[in-house]
Amino acid sequence: CSLTEKLSNASSPNIIIMLMDDMGWGDLGVLGQPSKETPNLDAMAAQGMLFPNFYTANPLCSPSRAALLTGRLPVRNGFYTTNGHARNAYTPQEIVGGISKDEILLPQIMKKKGYVSKIVGKWHLGHRPQYLPLKNGFDEWFGAPDCHFGPYNSSIRPNIPVYNNSEMLGRYYEEFKIDRKTGESNLTQMYLLEGVDFIRRQTEAQRPFFLYWAPDATHAPVYASKPFLGQSQRGRYGDAVMELDYSVGHILLWLKRLGIENDTFVFFTSDNGAALTSGPNEAGSNGPFLCGKETTFEGGMREPAIAWWPGHIKAGTVNFQLASVMDLFPTSLALAGLSPPDDRALDGLDLTPVLLNHPHTQGNRPIFYYRGNELMAVRIGQYKAHYWTWSNSLEEFNKGINFCPGEEVPGVTTHDQKEHTLQPILFHLGRDPGEKFPISASSHEYQKVLSRISPVVEQHKSTLVPGVPQLNMCDVAVMNWAPAGCEKLGKCLKVPKSQPWKCDWPH
Amino acid sequence: CSLTEKLSNASSPNIIIMLMDDMGWGDLGVLGQPSKETPNLDAMAAQGMLFPNFYTANPLCSPSRAALLTGRLPVRNGFYTTNGHARNAYTPQEIVGGISKDEILLPQIMKKKGYVSKIVGKWHLGHRPQYLPLKNGFDEWFGAPDCHFGPYNSSIRPNIPVYNNSEMLGRYYEEFKIDRKTGESNLTQMYLLEGVDFIRRQTEAQRPFFLYWAPDATHAPVYASKPFLGQSQRGRYGDAVMELDYSVGHILLWLKRLGIENDTFVFFTSDNGAALTSGPNEAGSNGPFLCGKETTFEGGMREPAIAWWPGHIKAGTVNFQLASVMDLFPTSLALAGLSPPDDRALDGLDLTPVLLNHPHTQGNRPIFYYRGNELMAVRIGQYKAHYWTWSNSLEEFNKGINFCPGEEVPGVTTHDQKEHTLQPILFHLGRDPGEKFPISASSHEYQKVLSRISPVVEQHKSTLVPGVPQLNMCDVAVMNWAPAGCEKLGKCLKVPKSQPWKCDWPH
Numbered sequence A, B: 001c002s003l004t005e006k007l008s009n010a011s012s013p014n015i016i017i018m019l020m021d022d023m024g025w026g027d028l029g030v031l032g033q034p035s036k037e038t039p040n041l042d043a044m045a046a047q048g049m050l051f052p053n054f055y056t057a058n059p060l061c062s063p064s065r066a067a068l069l070t071g072r073l074p075v076r077n078g079f080y081t082t083n084g085h086a087r088n089a090y091t092p093q094e095i096v097g098g099i100s101k102d103e104i105l106l107p108q109i110m111k112k113k114g115y116v117s118k119i120v121g122k123w124h125l126g127h128r129p130q131y132l133p134l135k136n137g138f139d140e141w142f143g144a145p146d147c148h149f150g151p152y153n154s155s156i157r158p159n160i161p162v163y164n165n166s167e168m169l170g171r172y173y174e175e176f177k178i179d180r181k182t183g184e185s186n187l188t189q190m191y192l193l194e195g196v197d198f199i200r201r202q203t204e205a206q207r208p209f210f211l212y213w214a215p216d217a218t219h220a221p222v223y224a225s226k227p228f229l230g231q232s233q234r235g236r237y238g239d240a241v242m243e244l245d246y247s248v249g250h251i252l253l254w255l256k257r258l259g260i261e262n263d264t265f266v267f268f269t270s271d272n273g274a275a276l277t278s279g280p281n282e283a284g285s286n287g288p289f290l291c292g293k294e295t296t297f298e299g300g301m302r303e304p305a306i307a308w309w310p311g312h313i314k315a316g317t318v319n320f321q322l323a324s325v326m327d328l329f330p331t332s333l334a335l336a337g338l339s340p341p342d343d344r345a346l347d348g349l350d351l352t353p354v355l356l357n358h359p360h361t362q363g364n365r366p367i368f369y370y371r372g373n374e375l376m377a378v379r380i381g382q383y384k385a386h387y388w389t390w391s392n393s394l395e396e397f398n399k400g401i402n403f404c405p406g407e408e409v410p411g412v413t414t415h416d417q418k419e420h421t422l423q424p425i426l427f428h429l430g431r432d433p434g435e436k437f438p439i440s441a442s443s444h445e446y447q448k449v450l451s452r453i454s455p456v457v458e459q460h461k462s463t464l465v466p467g468v469p470q471l472n473m474c475d476v477a478v479m480n481w482a483p484a485g486c487e488k489l490g491k492c493l494k495v496p497k498s499q500p501w502k503c504d505w506p507h
Ligand SMILES: [Ca+2]
Pocket: A020, A021, A022, A060, A061, A219, A271, A272
C-alpha cells in the first residue's frame, strides 16, 4: 500500500518529540490563546497536522512521561501508587522508586535501527542511579532528573542536580541560576543549544537520531531568559511560552538549514494540562476545558499536539483522531521500521496511517483517564463517561489549593472522591467541551451511549494487569545528596540515615 | 501621509459588515474552537487582520446593533431603559420604541457619496413603521425586524414578519419555515443569495455599496439548512456555524469572481457573546472568557472580529488594538471619504490607521461595559475594573436561567447587583483572561492602575449626556399584527386595543 512505500522511501526518519511541561491546550495561538504569542507553533501547525483531541495518559508529569516512553498506561508500567485511592503520584526527590527495569523504553528499541538518542531537559522517571536516562536507553542527556523547585537549604534538602550525560554539572539555584524574584533563567536557551548541537552532530555523522526535547520553563517556578522577560501580554508565564515558541521555531529552522526537514518527524505536545492552581502568574490556559493539572477533566488531560514532517504529512490539516501521548511509542517505532514488544500489553496506537493517509482515522479508539490506580473516566467518540469525580479534597481546597479556580459544576467538580460507577456522568464533548451539561441519565441518548461504553470499560478492567507500583515509598536518604560526578565538583552533600516511609499523596 | 494616499487610491471601497447573532469569541477555529469547523473564517483571518480585543457596546442584540449603526453607546443613542437599574433592554415585538429619529445612521451618511445600502437579516432597532430600515437610510432590506422566536398563536401573538424592502413577504413559521424539532430552515441560504445578488447588481451598475449582512442562525432557536444539519461535531449550533462559515466563504469568493476584492472592505463580527443559558445544544462558545450574553464579563462582550481587504490590509496579521463595534461607524465613513457628524458625541474610533498601517495601534483607548443605564466596567490596556457586578438574579437563576453555567468566581459572578465603585474589582486580562483572579486591592499594582483608570471613568461620567430612553414602554397593540404589505397577502391580523405598560426587564 501507499503507506509502506512512503515509509520505505522515508527510510528511518529522525524523530523529535518536543514535550512541554504543564503547558495547556489553550496556550497556543492556533488553539485560541487571546494573546496569540506562538507564531512559530502556529506556523508549525500550518505546515503540519493539528490534533485537537490529543490526550496525556495522566494529569501529572512523571506518569505522563513514563507512559510516553513505554507506550503503556502508568497503571501498567508502575508509575502510580497504591498508598491511597486515585492519587496522583510522581517522583519528588524523596521517592525511592523509578522506572522499572522490566519496562522497555522507546530509545532502547530505537537502538536496534542505529538511532542515537538524547534527552534534553526534564527526565522525571526517578533520580537514583539505576533510573537515570543513560541507564534506560538514552545515549546522551542534558538536564535534570526532577522539577526545578527550590532553592533549598542543603542541610535539609539538596538542590536538584543538572546532568551532562551520566555526571552532574551543577545544581539549580547554584551553578544553574533561576532567579525566583525576577523569573530569569537561561535554561531554555541551554536546552535549545543542546538540542540543536545534537541534531547537527548526528546529521554530520549521518546517523538517524531520536531527540526527546523536554524543557520545563512553563512549570512553576516559571522562568524565561532576559530577552523574553516582560515581552508577553500575560506576564512571566507568557514570556516562558514565547521563549519556548522561539526555540521550537529555531529547531525547525535548523532542520531546514541542514536539509533534513523531509527526513525528520517532529511531534509537539505537553505532559499535562495547565496548573491552574498556580494562576494567574504562573499558570497557562486550558482554553474552554474544565479544571486543570491533577484532574481527569478535559483541562487536566487534553493537550496541544502538532505533527510536522514536510513532504509526508499534509500541511495545514486538522485531525480529529482521538490520540494519546502513548501513541508516540508505537508510532515512532513504526516510522523507524521497528516492531513494538510483543510480550506485554501496549496502550498506544500506531498513528502512522492517520498521519500519512489524511483524512484516515481510527474510530472507536477509547481514551482512558486514570488518576493513580483508578479509572476515573473514559472517552469514546464524542462521549465521555465519568466513573469517579474528584477535584481535590476540601481540606486542601480550604488551604488555597484549587484545581478548578472560578469553575464549579455541581456534582462534577466534587471535593470528595465521588463514585458514579452505577450511573456514570456523561458528557458530549463536541456540544459541551467544558463538561458543564451532564446528559440526563433517563434520556435515550444516555442509555444508547452507555451501552456502547460499558462493554469497553468492562473489557479494559477485566484484562488489565496492574504493574507493581513504583511510587509508594519515600526516604530522605535517596535525595540528590551525592549524584554521580559530585566528587569532581566538590558538590557532594552528606547522605542522612535511611528512614523510609510510605509517601503521602494528598491528591 | 501614506494613509491618505492609500485611501484616495482606494476611492470609496465597498463596505460589507457581517454581523453574527450570539456567536461567541470561541466559535471560530482560529480562536480555539476545538471542532475547528470554520475553514472559511480561518482563511479570512489568514488573508486579513484578526482583532482578539474587539468588543460589542452591550451584551444584547438591539443595543449592540444600534451602537454599530450610530457609532454611539446605547446610553447615548437611547437604546436602553430606565425602568430598572442596569437592565438589558431590547426590542421584543411589544416594544413601543425604536431607533430615535434624532440619531444618524451609517447608511444615511454613506448616501452622500453615492453608496447604495442594503441590510440582509435581522434589524432589531424597532418594528413599527417609522423605525424600519428603509426609513433609516437603507435602500434595500431582506429580513425581519425581530428575533425568530415562535411559532405563536396568531390570536395572542403574531409571528414575526419577513420583509422584502418596505413590505412583508410572509411570516416566520408560516411562509418562512423554521422546524423547531429538526432545526431545519433555509433562511441562511436566502440571506446568502440576497447578499450575493445585491453585490452583483451594484457591481454591474458600478455603484459603491454598503452591505450589512446580519443572519441570525446562531440565535436560539438555532437553525441550519438540510445539507448542513448533522454535519458538525457539536450538534445544531455547530451546524449553523458551518453554514454561516460556508456563506462567508461564498461571499468572499464572489468578490474575487467579480474582481472587486481589492475594492471591498469586509468586517466580520458578532453582536454579543454566546448565550450560554441556551447550552449545550443551542449555545456557542466564549472560549476562555467568563460567562456570556447578557453579562458584562468578557464572555458577554468580547467578540470574534476579522477585517479583510486584500491589497490594503496586511494578510495574516493579529492586531491587539482595543476596538469596538462602534468603531465600524467612523471607520466606514473614513473609508468612504466622509466625515462623521460633528454635532454629537461619538464613541467609535476611526480604525483606518490601525487597519492600514500595521502594526500601528491607538493606545489608551478605553472600553466601556454598559448594562442598560449603568457603567458596569471599564477596560484600559490589559486592565479591567468592575464597578458593578451582576450575573442574574437569584430568582431567575433558581428558575434555571444561568448566564455563567459551571462558572462561579466568588464576589464576581454575583447574583445580586453588587456595587464596587469605592473599590472596583480589578483584573489583568492578559494574565487572567477568564476574570478569575482579582488583583489585591492593597497591592501597589492595584493602586497604580486605579489611579490611571479613575480619571478616565470620572471624565466619561461627568461628560456623558444620556439619551432619551427608547425602551421603556410596551404595548400589545404595537406587535406585528398588520405590517405593511399584509393586505396584499391577506396576512393582516386584528390589532388589539392599546394597553401600554412599563416593560419589565428582569436582567
Ligand atoms: Ca507537568
